[in-house]
Amino acid sequence: MAHCNFQLRGEDSNRDEVFVHEWSKQLEVPFHVVRFATKQYAEDQKLSTQVAARKLRYEWFEEIRKEQGYDFIITAHHADDNIETVLMNFFRGTGINGITGIQPVYNKIRRPLLFTKRWELEAYLEREALSFVQDESNLHDDYTRNYFRNTILPLIAKTYPEVQQNLLDNISRFKEVDILYKREVEKLSKKLVQQKGEELYIPVLLLQKHRR
Structure with a gap:
C-alpha cells in the first residue's frame, strides 16, 4: 500500500496517513508513505494544487513500483x-x-x-x-x-x-x-x-x- 500525505489539510492529512498505516498492518502488507510540500511545489512549478498533487503522486508511485519490483500500480x-x-x-x-x-x-x-x-x-x-x-x-x-x-x-x-x-x-x-x-x-x-x-x-x- 502506498499513501501520499500532501500536507494540505493539517491534522486531517496526518489522520488519513495513520488510518492507512494501521489498515496495512491489519492486512499484513508492505506500507509506503511520503510527505509532500505540495503548496510550495505548486507555486514553484506554477501549477494548480490539484495538478501538482497528481503529478507528485504518480511520479512517486512509479518510483516505488520500480524500486520494489511491483508489476502494476x-x-x-x-x-x-x-x-x-x-x-x-x-x-x-x-x-x-x-x-x-x-x-x-x-x-x-x-x-x-x-x-x-x-x-x-x-x-x-x-x-x-x-x-x-x-x-x-x-x-x-x-x-x-x-x-x-x-x-x-x-x-x-x-x-x-x-x-x-x-x-x-x-x-x-x-x-x-x-x-x-x-x-x-x-x-x-x-x-x-x-x-x-x-x-x-x-x-x-x-x-x-x-x-x-
Whole structure:
C-alpha cells in the first residue's frame, strides 16, 4: 500500500496517513508513505494544487513500483470519478479522446473499480462493517471537480434522474467512436503521408481527393 500525505489539510492529512498505516498492518502488507510540500511545489512549478498533487503522486508511485519490483500500480478510481472527468473535459474543451473517460489500463496503471459507483462502494463498506475516513475537502466546492460533484450533477439529476448511468453508457459509446476514428486516421495516414529523408509530406492534391 502506498499513501501520499500532501500536507494540505493539517491534522486531517496526518489522520488519513495513520488510518492507512494501521489498515496495512491489519492486512499484513508492505506500507509506503511520503510527505509532500505540495503548496510550495505548486507555486514553484506554477501549477494548480490539484495538478501538482497528481503529478507528485504518480511520479512517486512509479518510483516505488520500480524500486520494489511491483508489476502494476492499482488505484481506486470509481465510476463517479469517471463521470466527473468526462464532464470537466467536455466543458473545458476536448477532442474525442477527452470524452472517453479515465482509462482502466494506462502503462503500468490499473483501475479495477471504474465499473462501480460511489454509493455502491459505501453500501459495501456498511454491509461489511468496514471503517473508512472522509476527506472533508471533498464536501466543499473549492476545486472544480468538487463543484461538478456537489453542485452541477445533483442539479442535472433533478431533471434527468438517470444522468449518471446515461453518462456511463455514453462513455462506452465514445470509446467505440474513438477506436473507429483512430483506425480511420491510421488508414488515411498510410495512404496520404509520404516520407522524403527525415521529413513527412502530404501532397495537397492527394489530400483534396480524399476530402471529396
